[in-house]
Amino acid sequence: MAYQLDNRPLDLRERFYFPEVIRGIGTLAGHFLRNLFFSRDANPDILARPRGLGYSDNVTLQYPEEKAPYPPGYRGLHRLVPREDGSPRCVACYMCATACPAQCIYIEAAEVPGDPIEKYPAKFVIDELRCVVCGFCVEACPKDAIRMDTGEHAPPSLERVHQLLDEKALLRGPAVSYLSDPWLRRPAPSIPAEALAAMTASARPYPDASDEYAQTPGFSVKALAAEARERAERAGTP
Amino acid sequence: MSTEVKEVLKQVGGPRSSELDAPLSSKRMLVNLGPSHPAMHGTARAVVELEGENIASCKLDIGFLHRGFEKSCESVTWTQVFPYTDRLNYVSSIMNNVGFALAVEKLCKLEVPERAQYLRTITSEIHRICDHLTLVGALGLELGAMTVFLYAIEGRDLLWDRLTELCGARLTSNYARIGGVSRDVPEGWIEKTETTLDRVVLLRDEIDGLLARNRIFYDRTRGVGTVSRADAIDLGFTGPCLRASGEAYDLRKAAPYLVYDRLDFDIPVGSNGDTYDRYLIRIEEMKQSDKMLRQCFRDMAPGELVVRDFRYVLPPKPEVYGTIEGVMAHFKLIMEGIQVPAGEVYGYTEAANGELGFYLVSDGSGRPYKIGLRAPGWPMLAALPIILHGALLSDLVPVFDSINMIGGEVEQ
Ligand code: SF4
Ligand code: SF4
Numbered sequence: 001m002a003y004q005l006d007n008r009p010l011d012l013r014e015r016f017y018f019p020e021v022i023r024g025i026g027t028l029a030g031h032f033l034r035n036l037f038f039s040r041d042a043n044p045d046i047l048a049r050p051r052g053l054g055y056s057d058n059v060t061l062q063y064p065e066e067k068a069p070y071p072p073g074y075r076g077l078h079r080l081v082p083r084e085d086g087s088p089r090c091v092a093c094y095m096c097a098t099a100c101p102a103q104c105i106y107i108e109a110a111e112v113p114g115d116p117i118e119k120y121p122a123k124f125v126i127d128e129l130r131c132v133v134c135g136f137c138v139e140a141c142p143k144d145a146i147r148m149d150t151g152e153h154a155p156p157s158l159e160r161v162h163q164l165l166d167e168k169a170l171l172r173g174p175a176v177s178y179l180s181d182p183w184l185r186r187p188a189p190s191i192p193a194e195a196l197a198a199m200t201a202s203a204r205p206y207p208d209a210s211d212e213y214a215q216t217p218g219f220s221v222k223a224l225a226a227e228a229r230e231r232a233e234r235a236g237t238p
Numbered sequence: 239m240s241t242e243v244k245e246v247l248k249q250v251g252g253p254r255s256s257e258l259d260a261p262l263s264s265k266r267m268l269v270n271l272g273p274s275h276p277a278m279h280g281t282a283r284a285v286v287e288l289e290g291e292n293i294a295s296c297k298l299d300i301g302f303l304h305r306g307f308e309k310s311c312e313s314v315t316w317t318q319v320f321p322y323t324d325r326l327n328y329v330s331s332i333m334n335n336v337g338f339a340l341a342v343e344k345l346c347k348l349e350v351p352e353r354a355q356y357l358r359t360i361t362s363e364i365h366r367i368c369d370h371l372t373l374v375g376a377l378g379l380e381l382g383a384m385t386v387f388l389y390a391i392e393g394r395d396l397l398w399d400r401l402t403e404l405c406g407a408r409l410t411s412n413y414a415r416i417g418g419v420s421r422d423v424p425e426g427w428i429e430k431t432e433t434t435l436d437r438v439v440l441l442r443d444e445i446d447g448l449l450a451r452n453r454i455f456y457d458r459t460r461g462v463g464t465v466s467r468a469d470a471i472d473l474g475f476t477g478p479c480l481r482a483s484g485e486a487y488d489l490r491k492a493a494p495y496l497v498y499d500r501l502d503f504d505i506p507v508g509s510n511g512d513t514y515d516r517y518l519i520r521i522e523e524m525k526q527s528d529k530m531l532r533q534c535f536r537d538m539a540p541g542e543l544v545v546r547d548f549r550y551v552l553p554p555k556p557e558v559y560g561t562i563e564g565v566m567a568h569f570k571l572i573m574e575g576i577q578v579p580a581g582e583v584y585g586y587t588e589a590a591n592g593e594l595g596f597y598l599v600s601d602g603s604g605r606p607y608k609i610g611l612r613a614p615g616w617p618m619l620a621a622l623p624i625i626l627h628g629a630l631l632s633d634l635v636p637v638f639d640s641i642n643m644i645g646g647e648v649e650q
Contacts, residue, residue: 002486002505005518009460014451024448028385046396047433059392071403073421099572101318134321134412140572142558142565148406180560206556217420218354218544219554 031057044068075135075148077155078126080170084199085191088171089145089181092121099140104130115190118183124167128154139217144176144207176211177203205232266294269631273302277380277635281645282619284634291630296623300649307650311609315575316342316416319606324410326613326647329372330365332358332401333589334647335414340495341585341596342416345578348550353541354418355496360534361413362496362587363527364401364431367438368394369590370478370520370527373642377517378449380635381458386445393441396434403427416576417551418544428535435528446521459513463625463637466511473624474617477592479641482519483511489588500537501530513633516640550576575604591615591642613647 013019040058041049044066049055061068070076080088092109110122131154137146150173157163177184177199183191184200191199208225267288272278283299307326311319323334336358343350350358375390398408403424405413413420449455465475470483480487488505490498506522508515544551548567557564580602586595595612618641626634 002507005482005506005508005515005522007508007510007515007518010451010453010456014456015453017453020452024452027444027447046399047430047437059396071406071424073404073406073424074402075406095569095572099318101314101321132321133407133410135406136318136321139552142568144555144559178559180556206559216552216555216558217415218418218551220422220543221555224554224556 042066070151070153072149074151075133075138077128077150077152078131078137078146078148078165078170079150079173080121080124080167081145081147081173082171082175083181083183084175084177084202085195086171086175088121088124088167089143089176090121090124090141091143091145092119092124093142095140095142096137096146099136100131101134101136102130102132104128105137112190115188118188118190121167124170126165126170128163128165129160143181144178144211147173149173178207179203179205271634273299277638279376279639279643279645282643282648284622284638286631286634288631291632293626293629293631293634296626296634298619298622300619300645303645303649305650308609308611311606313605315604316578316606317571317576319609320412320414321410324412326611326650327369327589327591327594327615327644328409328646329644330362330369330590331409331411332361332365332405332413333587334594335411336362336496337585337587337589337594338596339414339416340587341583341598342576342578344585345581345583345598345600346416346550346576348417348545348547350418350545351542352497353422353538354543356534356538357419357423357543358414359496359498359501360531360538361401361404361411361419363531363534364397366527366590367524368397369642370524371397371438371442373639374445374449374517374520377459377513377636377639378445378455380639381455383448383455386448389441389445393438396437400427400431400434403430415544415551417547418542420543422543432532432535435531438524439528442521442524450518450521456514458633459517459636459640461510462513462633463516463629463640464510464512465621465625469621469624470511473621475592475621476617477588477590477614478519478523479511479516479592479618481505482508482515484509489586489593493586495587497534497537501533503530513636513640577602577604578606586612589614591618591644591647594647611647611650613650615641615643615648619643619648 035056035058038054038056040056040060043049044061046059080090083089092107094107097105097107104127106123106125107121108123109119112118112120135148138148154163181203184196184203188196206225207221211221269286269288270283271286272283273281278284281302283302285297285299286293287295307322311322319338320335323338324331326334371390371394375387378386378390401411402408404427405411405421465473465479465483467484470480471485475483476487484507486505486507491505503526506519506526508519552571553564553567558568578600580600582597582599584595584597586593592614593612594614597610597612598606599608601607622638622641625637629637
């Protein structure tokens with residue numbers, strides 16, 4: 001239960017001022033001398049830097065010459081995920097724009113020529129200055145078409161307009177295809193037959209570990225993938 | 239005054255000698271501290287009236303960080319409130335996330351899975367350490383101990399690095415969700431965090447060794463900004479400031495939530511209610527948090543992170559990609575928001591600065607009808623003019639720091 005703080009008054013030795021000052025200087029001198037005589041380790045992983053006698057205590061990084069890589073789950077700059085043929089996976093459904101609390105996504109939908117069903121984003125602009133980096137757009141997307149896994153932050157710029165990233169700037173990074181993608185399940189007229197075959201060949205049955213941070217909050221993609229695999233195996237061997 | 243000078247003064251018609259010998263008329267001086275003063279953390283302005291070097295009256299001028307938190311929340315869905323709560327107490331954002339999530343879950347009568355409860359506790363306690371480290375470091379800085387600040391920030395940054403790995407951002411963590419938490423711990427994270435905590439313990443002990451028994455620090459803080467136990471209760475103090483005044487009241491013990499009833503920890507209490515006790519209590523609470531964290535790491539079992547109820551949480555993505563039920567549940571949640579049952583509720587948690595309360599009114603739709611926030615730092619800040627009455631001007635800054643006013647939460 002509750003216990004009393006040790007807030008007793010200073011005793012005579014402590015009131016005498018110098019013993020405590022010397023003890024404090026001792027602590028500081030330990031750091032100071034080590035930092036003076038030994039050079040800084042440049043390992044960006046601070047915890048992995050060697051410690052103790054003979055090593056510097058310095059925990060800084062000389063940014064921007066040295067940069068600590070962002071961890072895998074870091075919510076960085078957005079990207080629109082491409083399909084294998086280079087077109088965006090996005091179907092312009094406006095879910096991300098609705099989920100965005102900062103209302104910084106602007107989408108203009110257009111019909112894919114020659115395809116009666118499919119839409120694509122004729123315009124897809126994210127205002128990185130308004131973005132609060134919450135990641136809700138990624139969670140809201142039902143097509144895994146927008147991700148924040150670039151491992152970069154929004155680059156500085158001299159003009160505001162450069163922070164408006166449009167679909168050309170956003171569309172980058174590795175392509176993703178799932179077997180459940182509608183354009184693979186029915187012959188989509190907008191995609192040539194050979195390209196479609198190639199995409200189907202490289203499509204994955206379900207998200208796997210490499211998609212871990214592009215996925216639903218609260219569910220581990222690894223666990224879900226293992227579950228699905230198990231189910232598939234059970235169905236395969238009755 | 240020498241007679242020659244008096245003679246000269248008389249000749250030139252200067253002031254009479256009686257006038258010169260009179261004491262200076264004491265005019266009160268008005269001093270403006272802040273809003274952008276390096277010592278006033280979190281943009282608050284104090285208009286101080288000085289009688290000599292003593293504070294005759296102090297008026298606080300706040301609102302420089304006012305963002306209309308309560309009103310903004312009414313125009314977004316329940317889920318979209320989380321990024322706003324991140325920015326209340328920005329040093330310990332997850333505690334605000336958790337406080338809000340718990341309040342909404344109280345209204346929905348949702349029971350969160352155990353692992354999610356443990357993760358919420360862990361992240362909250364890590365953030366409590368971050369918050370206290372910031373305060374202790376800044377308090378040292380105000381009194382001229384720059385080194386302490388650097389050590390504290392080193393510890394805090396290491397902890398923030400761990401939280402970045404867990405939730406994807408350093409400050410604006412956006413970690414909790416209604417019905418659970420957003421992510422599970424990455425591989426090896428627990429061991430890494432334990433190593434980090436070991437490092438933080440070293441830094442904390444070093445800081446305490448430099449400050450606690452140091453006469454300069456002691457003389458500047460002991461007996462300064464004293465709040466008696468009765469006053470503290472009357473003024474509505476909660477959290478470390480109340481406990482420093484001698485009242486052993488902690489919501490984690492008084493009304494346990496999450497897994498606090500299973501953890502073994504004690505509440506430190508002070509007796510003087512001065513700045514020194516408020517400093518000591520932070521150091522002790524960091525020790526208790528450290529103890530709790532290690533217990534959580536030991537006891538936490540693998541399990542689900544969110545309730546599997548797709549009225550409240552987004553369905554897993556494979557279902558959204560592949561099945562019509564998944565897409566529909568997903569679509570309803572994104573477009574209309576979580577349908578929180580109509581009613582009102584007051585949810586309270588023990589945040590780093592005291593009781594963090596959310597008063598929610600729902601009309602049964604996807605958006606909050608009204609949100610009221612009880613910011614933990616506000617009663618302490620409001621009491622500052624009373625605490626400081628008659629104190630020295632130079633004591634204003636350490637006292638201001640020791641109540642830990644965070645602009646984001648006080649000014650909402
Ligand atoms: S991260 Fe959040 S604020 Fe930024 S674009 Fe996505 S939803 Fe909007
Ligand atoms: S939610 Fe996904 S598919 Fe829909 S508009 Fe946004 S990025 Fe495109």
